[in-house]
Amino acid sequence: MQRRSSTALLSVLFFGIALLYLPIVILIGYSFNASPLVNVWGGFSTAWYGQLLHNRQLLQAALLSLEVALTASSGAVVLGTLAAIALVRFARFRGRLLLTGMVNAPLVMPEIITGITQLLLFVSMVQLFSWPHRGFTTIVLSHITFCTAYVTITVQSRLQGADRSLEEAAMDLGASPARAFLEVTLPIISPAIISSWLLSFTLSLDDLVISSFVAGPGASTLPMVIYSKVKLGVSPDINALASLIVCAVGVCVVGAGYLMARGERRRTREAQLALTDRS
Amino acid sequence: MKPTWRPGRWLIILPPLIFLAVFFLIPFAFAFKISFAEAAPHVPPYTDLFSFTPGHHLQLALSLGNYRYLLTDEVYGVAYLYSLRTAFFSTLICLALGYPMAYAIARSPKSAQGLLLLIIMLPFWTSFLLRVYALEGIIRDNGFLNTLLLHLGLISHPLRIMRTSLAVYIGIVYSYLPFMVLPLFATLEKLDPLLLEAAADLGSTPRRAFIDVTLPLSLPGVIAGSMLVFIPAVGEFVIPSLLGGPNNLMIGRVLWDEFFGNHDWPVAAAVAIGFLLLLAGPIAIYQYYNVRQLET
Numbered sequence: 001m002q003r004r005s006s007t008a009l010l011s012v013l014f015f016g017i018a019l020l021y022l023p024i025v026i027l028i029g030y031s032f033n034a035s036p037l038v039n040v041w042g043g044f045s046t047a048w049y050g051q052l053l054h055n056r057q058l059l060q061a062a063l064l065s066l067e068v069a070l071t072a073s074s075g076a077v078v079l080g081t082l083a084a085i086a087l088v089r090f091a092r093f094r095g096r097l098l099l100t101g102m103v104n105a106p107l108v109m110p111e112i113i114t115g116i117t118q119l120l121l122f123v124s125m126v127q128l129f130s131w132p133h134r135g136f137t138t139i140v141l142s143h144i145t146f147c148t149a150y151v152t153i154t155v156q157s158r159l160q161g162a163d164r165s166l167e168e169a170a171m172d173l174g175a176s177p178a179r180a181f182l183e184v185t186l187p188i189i190s191p192a193i194i195s196s197w198l199l200s201f202t203l204s205l206d207d208l209v210i211s212s213f214v215a216g217p218g219a220s221t222l223p224m225v226i227y228s229k230v231k232l233g234v235s236p237d238i239n240a241l242a243s244l245i246v247c248a249v250g251v252c253v254v255g256a257g258y259l260m261a262r263g264e265r266r267r268t269r270e271a272q273l274a275l276t277d278r279s
Numbered sequence: 280m281k282p283t284w285r286p287g288r289w290l291i292i293l294p295p296l297i298f299l300a301v302f303f304l305i306p307f308a309f310a311f312k313i314s315f316a317e318a319a320p321h322v323p324p325y326t327d328l329f330s331f332t333p334g335h336h337l338q339l340a341l342s343l344g345n346y347r348y349l350l351t352d353e354v355y356g357v358a359y360l361y362s363l364r365t366a367f368f369s370t371l372i373c374l375a376l377g378y379p380m381a382y383a384i385a386r387s388p389k390s391a392q393g394l395l396l397l398i399i400m401l402p403f404w405t406s407f408l409l410r411v412y413a414l415e416g417i418i419r420d421n422g423f424l425n426t427l428l429l430h431l432g433l434i435s436h437p438l439r440i441m442r443t444s445l446a447v448y449i450g451i452v453y454s455y456l457p458f459m460v461l462p463l464f465a466t467l468e469k470l471d472p473l474l475l476e477a478a479a480d481l482g483s484t485p486r487r488a489f490i491d492v493t494l495p496l497s498l499p500g501v502i503a504g505s506m507l508v509f510i511p512a513v514g515e516f517v518i519p520s521l522l523g524g525p526n527n528l529m530i531g532r533v534l535w536d537e538f539f540g541n542h543d544w545p546v547a548a549a550v551a552i553g554f555l556l557l558l559a560g561p562i563a564i565y566q567y568y569n570v571r572q573l574e575t
Binding site: 008009010012013015016017019020021022023024026027030078079080082083085086090093095098099100101102103104105106107108109110111112113114116117118120121123124127141142144145148152178198199202205206208209212213223226227230231238239242245246249250253254257261 | 287288291292294295296298299300301302303304305306307309310313323376377379380382383384386393395397398399401402404405406407408409410412413414415416417423452453456457460506507510511513514515516517520521531534535538539544547548551554555558561562565566569570
């Protein structure tokens with residue numbers, strides 16, 4: 001549906017967008033404020049950024065969070081893609097309804113419930129099998145759980161839109177079903193796989209509630225350190241850190257989006273050329 | 280035409296099925312079990328339900344005390360109600376703001392749609408925690424908003440927004456707005472413009488056409504978006520904790536305090552189970568509409 005929108009509609013749209021972005025813009029502004037007081041502009045300064053490099057606690061937490069995010073998003077991409085293939089390609093199998101429910105529920109389940117139930121599982125598992133120890137392993141396992149849901153939904157909708165005739169053509173030419181899938185369909189759904197990896201990475205990097213429950217004493221991820229600092233009051237170095245994270249993520253997402261859109265256009269053009277050549 | 284992968288099928292289905300069953304589903308069973316235990320000063324900090332008496336008889340010690348406590352201590356009732364009310368009105372505000380936004384995007388040229396969606400989704404990709412913190416910079420007593428209004432001479436005293444219900448509402452709407460816009464856009468985009476033309480041809484005013492055609496057809500999006508905002512908002516912890524005051528006791532905060540403050544795991548488990556029962560209806564509605572939308 002495409003028709004011209006009225007000014008009223010457009011102004012609501014721009015008001016909404018302004019609401020979403022204003023706090024971030026102001027935060028970045030504060031991060032360059034030389035004065036530690038929020039309501040006084042003490043001139044332009046990058047001192048708070050310099051201080052970050054000397055904060056060992058923050059650096060250690062950032063390192064742990066990056067390791068967790070890398071591991072969890074990679075694990076989630078594998079499991080989520082498998083789940084998406086199962087749900088789209090296999091019309092009927094035992095456990096289909098269960099799988100559908102389990103990939104959709106984590107998207108809306110309040111984190112606090114997931115967090116506490118998973119902690120109780122891990123604690124009970126330790127009693128039974130003396131594994132897993134709370135810390136890196138438990139954080140990764142719980143992050144994989146909620147990231148898998150996001151990956152499945154993203155890849156599932158892409159796979160549904162993928163044209164199966166190309167895969168069938170490959171099989172007519174003698175490729176096995178698995179080979180046809182890997183060489184024809186996998187490249188088509190790869191943008192969805194890449195973007196869901198990125199999404200999982202940022203979601204894992206950001207998670208506070210679930211990590212706080214399952215991390216146990218000793219391990220602190222970056223959001224946990226940020227939360228405890230913010231809870232105590234304003235800290236200008238958190239402004240600097242937040243600006244860095246928000247900008248880095250923003251640049252990565254926009255960049256990846258641009259590259260994928262370009263690759264996508266090229267692939268569509270090639271497919272069109274291939275089809276017109278034949279006729 | 281039906282290619283069957285029978286042999287490899289279970290290799291694809293089983294890994295995610297087993298993983299999610301173990302780490303998402305089974306935890307609820309453990310939480311259920313532990314909600315019948317009692318707090319105890321050892322590791323892990325709750326009593327065993329099963330124990331062997333000296334005569335080697337298996338003994339089952341179920342305690343309903345946690346649930347009784349949940350029903351009698353009014354903190355929980357108040358927190359449940361406050362959470363439901365806050366989530367409900369935040370969802371309505373998100374809908375009022377998100378519907379026109381989604382509608383405007385759906386009606387803009389195809390070339391602009393991708394960009395607009397990216398702009399809406401970008402905040403969702405960046406840190407949730409940091410965005411809530413950023414919001415504090417605006418609504419704090421000496422924050423951006425008050426400084427601006429004082430400078431303009433519109434107010435003489437700073438507005439008190441932080442640590443009030445209003446701050447919690449602003450926080451939830453700000454954080455969850457993208458979740459409302461996206462499913463709404465997905466249904467509005469699929470809407471056939473010919474239907475509206477047909478309505479106009481049959482003498483319908485644009486307003487009537489919107490009420491009779493657009494609104495009913497976008498209902499699945501309205502429901503999916505509302506559930507996507509409502510359910511997590513009921514259990515929100517970060518927003519009431521950072522922006523709300525001591526009176527804005529949402530159930531997520533109560534659960535957190537029970538767990539980290541009082542170290543009473545069994546009561547926390549009982550709160551979580553009670554909370555889950557409360558959300559079972561909305562989650563079922565969400566699943567129904569979401570699955571239907573994904574499979575068509």
